[in-house]
Amino acid sequence: MxxxxxxxxxxxxxxxxxxxxxxxxxxxxxxxxxxxxxxxxxxxxxSLFKWDIVPGAFRGLDNYQTVLVGSRAEEFWHSLSVTLTYTLITVPIEIVLSLVLAYLLFQKMRGRAVYRTLYYLPYITSVIAAGVIFNWLMNPNYGFFNQILELVGIGPQRWLDEPRGLFELMSGGLLAGWAQGPSLALVGVSLFTIWHFIGFQVVIFLAGLGNISTEYYEAARLDGASERQIFWRITLPLLSPTTFFVATIATIGALKAFNQIYVMTNGGPLDTTRTLGYEIFHVFFQQGRIDLGAAMAVLLTIIILLFTLFQFRIAERRVHYG
Amino acid sequence: MASRAGAQRRLGRPAGIPRLRVRTVLKHLTLGAVAVVIAFPFYWMLTTAFKSFFEATTFPPTLFPQEFHFENFATAWGDAPWVGFFRNTFIIAIAVTVGELATSILAAYAFARMNFKGKGVMFMILLASYMIPGEATLIPNFVLVTKVLHIQNTLAVQIIPFLASVFSIFLLRQHFLSIPSELADAATVDGAGHLRFLRSVVLPLSVPVLVTVTLITALGVYDSFQWPLLVTNTDDVRPVQIGMAQFRTEFGAQYHLEMAAATFVIAPVVVVFLFLQRYLIQGVARTGIRG
Known part of the structure; x- marks a missing residue:
């Protein structure tokens, strides 16, 4: 050359x-x-060694056996189920709400920047301080939430101290087992989570909406399409990469939940808010079982990695769109 | 640009003017109601912070303080070593932000504008580090700093692991790649080396993205909780968020003081956000980092 x-x-x-x-x-x-x-x-x-405060002998996959089917299986599967329930409550509500808000905000109007700033505010406040505020709002004796319930004729609730299921409470204790639903405490943490993250998702959706070429709208309008048709047939399909993207990062965030659990409920009442993130902290830090904590962390990592891979593929598509 | 603005305007005005008014009013009612719900916890924090203990613990609660107890803030401030907490957070935030910016700028520049042997492998390591979630590295890092390096319960242990960030490197690299190569060619002809090109051309052209990285990093440090919870155990090195959690445990029933403390923990970030939100929101929209 x-x-x-x-x-x-x-x-x-x-x-x-x-x-x-x-x-x-x-x-x-x-x-x-x-x-x-x-x-x-x-x-x-x-995760392959015995490590109870101090490191010990090689144990192969014994720790995984303990966690998945052995003496720790019950708490592991319980915390995984709490984590997934928490994810299933928060992610769909966050997506629908933030999509609607972004759609309304996207159109030019007065006060748009003010709304966006207000919606974003919870996201920049630290989870710890904001969690403390929600604890106070949900206080069983003096809380504002109970005041609202009283106004609509419902008796005071124990909120973050309430281990009983949401549907169980609503049905007056008629339901049993799975039908009882998530504990009111988990619902409380979920309300906080939705409040905290919604503004972030609105901003991502606003960026996604900005990437859709206005030519599509103009063409549809020339053809006499209604606003509703335009939303369902044009906006929503073209926004789908953004929606997947938001869904994935929201899911990963929910799977990792620790800070909000730590400050609001400490995993209680009766372990009904003990997510996997909190369980790992409890096992490795509070109980000193580094081996079992590591095994659980590896299992959580595998779950998160699957979603991360998924997110990477969406992100690639997103870059091409932009 | 003109056609885009026009289309957006049309988007909001599909039919006659009277319908437009109804629509606009409905939209503002919806957005306004949501704004009230979202802002309410802050309002509740602030008003509770001004109430007396007696007023805070009456039911039904008062929507507005009957009298303003400004001394609550001084009491809350005096009840815990906040000066130390804020000082620690401040030192950690400065060290992490400056250090992380330095390492990220250099690495991002090398990956964006230099050719070197093993670049592919290094980039794969970078990607892998990004993919491995904090949950996986938490326990090994804890063991490393407490049982191998023995730097637990220091400010350093809250700084060193965060002196590099794949996210920042990616964000900066993406921007450095967008700088026209003609500028680099011209600099080479002028005899400028990489370091000078980086300092006198690349960095001045990257101020907005540098501000974004700085803000995201500093905010991340300000909010950090789990790592300091694990690796520190005395107040003299603990950061603000740990202070907040401890305050809640110690003065949990003094709701008015708790809210006063939450107010001064939240206030700094709100102030910074209100002034610099442009950089933060743009950066978030561009990258989709959830933090």
């Missing part, structure tokens, strides 16, 4: 560029390798 005289200089220049490039990436790569990359593999390693 190059003339022989120039190639020696070029090689020297390449070597210098190589050295400089590695000097540039070294600090970041060092931190990432130690705390992010290696950590992921170390978790798998730790």
């Amino acid at each position: 190059t003339r022989p005289a120039a190639s020696a200089t070029r090689r020297r220049r390449n070597a210098a560029e190589n050295a400089l490039a590695y000097a540039f990436i070294l600090p970041a790569m060092l931190i990432l390798l130690v705390f992010h990359f290696a950590g992921g593999f170390a978790a798998v390693g730790m």
Whole structure:
């Protein structure tokens, strides 16, 4: 390709560029390798040993057996079921609400920026401080939520202290088992979660709406399509990559839930809000069972990774659209 | 641009003017009602913070404080070592933000504008680090800092693991790639090396995205809770959010003081957000990071 005289200089220049490039990436790569990359593999390693405060013998897959079918199976599956219930309550409501709000906000009008700022405010406040506010709103004795219930003729509730199911309470204790629904405490945490994340999703949906070419709308309007038809036949289908994207990150966020659980309920009452994220913290930190905690963390990671892979594919499509 | 604005205007006005008014009013009613619901917890926090203990614990609650007890803030402030909590958070936030910006700018530049051996492999490691969730690395990192490095209960342990961020590298790299290569060629002709090109051309052209990265990083530090909860155990090194959680445990029944504390924990980020929201919202819309 190059003339022989120039190639020696070029090689020297390449070597210098190589050295400089590695000097540039070294600090970041060092931190990432130690705390992010290696950590992921170390978790798998730790889950294969006995490690009860101090490390012990190699146990192969015994820890996984303990967690999945052995002595810890009940609490593991319980916390997984709480996590999935929490995800199923929060994600669909968040998506529908934020989509509707974004759709209304997208059209030009007065006060648009004010609404957007207000909706976004909960998202930037820390989960801990905001969780404390919701605890107060849901206070069983003096809380504002009970005041609202009283106004509509419903008796005071114990909210975050209430282990009984939502449908059980609504039916006056007639329902049993699964039909009792999520505990009122979990519903309370979910209300907080929806409030906290909705503005973030509105912003993502607004960006998605901005990516849809206005030509589609103009053509549809020329053909005499109604606003409703335009929403269902044009906006919604063309927005689907954004919707999937929002659904995936909301799901991953819900699967990881820890801070809101810690500050609002501590996993209680009667473990009805003990998500997998909280369970791992409880097992490895409070009980010192690093081995079992690591095994649970690996299992949660597998679940999250599946959703992350899914998210990456959506994100790729999103970039092409933009 | 003109046709786009026109189409948006048309989008909001499909029929005659009277219908438009009804529609607009309905829309504002809906959006306004939602805004009230979303803003209400903040209102409740603020009004409770001004009430006396007696007034805060009456049922039904008063919608507006009967008298304003400004001293609640001083009492809440004096009840816990907040100065220390805020100082710690401030030091950690500055160190992490500056450090992370430095490592990310250099790495992002190398990945965007330099050719080097093993670039593909390094990029794969970067991607893998991004894919591995914090839940997986939490326990190994905890063991590493407490049992191997023995740096638990320091400010350093809350800084070092966060001195690099794949997210920031990706965000900056994406932007660096968009800088026209003609500028780089011109710089090469002028004899400018990579470092000078980065400093005098790339960075000045990247101010908005640098502000976005700074804000997201600083906010992340301000909100951090789980890691400090695990690796620290004394007030002299603990950050604001731990202080908030502790305050709740210790003064849980003093609701008016709890809300006063929540107010001064939330206030700094709200102020920063109101002034710089443009950068934050744009950055979020572009990348979809949930934090």
